[in-house]
Amino acid sequence: MLIEMKNISELMIDLAYSALIYDNKEIAEEVKYLEEKIDETYERIQELAIQTAIETKNSAIALVIIRLATSIEAISDSAVQIAEVVLRDIPPHPILRESIREGDITIVLGRVSKKSVLANKTLGELNLASETGMWVIAIKRDKKWIFGPTENTKLLPGDRLIAKGPVGGVKHFLNLCSGATHKI
């Protein structure tokens, strides 16, 4: 459950910054939805940790686990706060977008063309993250979103991918999306 909390909290931060960059309320709403999942998991972790403490008569481990879960929960709260900037209808200032784009790690939007080597392959087959440094964090397919895609998610022509990764990997990623290069 801690693994799940950590993964979701990291996805929430990435999505929150994406929502800000693309001024997109649907992504921002997903961050709020994920917060509910985090809260449920957080409560279950607390319960289990205390039950285990009673059974083992050992409080140290329960304290550490609750503390870690509390910190992860606080991170996800911050992600919601960032996402709420988008939901508040304040026109986002270009400086905000730039400050996210120009970090060491950036967020970029690519569209999978028909001739792209990414089309009709799963993320697991492509190994994009370990081959290019770019993580696909969300996919927009027609009007539907896929948030936090897994290894089994297949990319289709026309998909719009939101990806996170090093600035140096962006050009290669966009070329893979457009089909300008086929070498991953």
Add this chain to the structure above:
Amino acid sequence: MLIEMKNISELMIDLAYSALIYDNKEIAEEVKYLEEKIDETYERIQELAIQTAIETKNSAIALVIIRLATSIEAISDSAVQIAEVVLRDIPPHPILRESIREGDITIVLGRVSKKSVLANKTLGELNLASETGMWVIAIKRDKKWIFGPTENTKLLPGDRLIAKGPVGGVKHFLNLCSGATHKI
């Protein structure tokens, strides 16, 4: 300044989890040190945002910037909380380490051998992040630490590297460190 805050807060989270995995107080102390930097930047951002609001007679942008900075500050506070688990002298439970190692993104420790292709090259020359997905977040050289190395940081034989990246990139990274493979 927002870029700086965002970069530092992300480094803090990575280092906090690293401190937990390796039960390392020096890394945990660095997280606390970086929190001071965050706090200074946070105060300066607030001042500047309010001054600009007065000058432009426009409160909307100041509010958004302060809100974003507040969220990033909260993220860095959470990183400190995670790091403090290590500083509290509670023996870390293996489950905690596993929960970090087994996420989608993992943290790994490699040692640069003399025959490694990484030796005596800068991170900028190597393009590790975009070629392998692995980010070097800290380097231990003899008894000294280099936290958040830049493009200009040169890797030396004997360096121990803490790197973050996709599980699928770990083996390749360790082979590059040991010299078992030279192809980045």
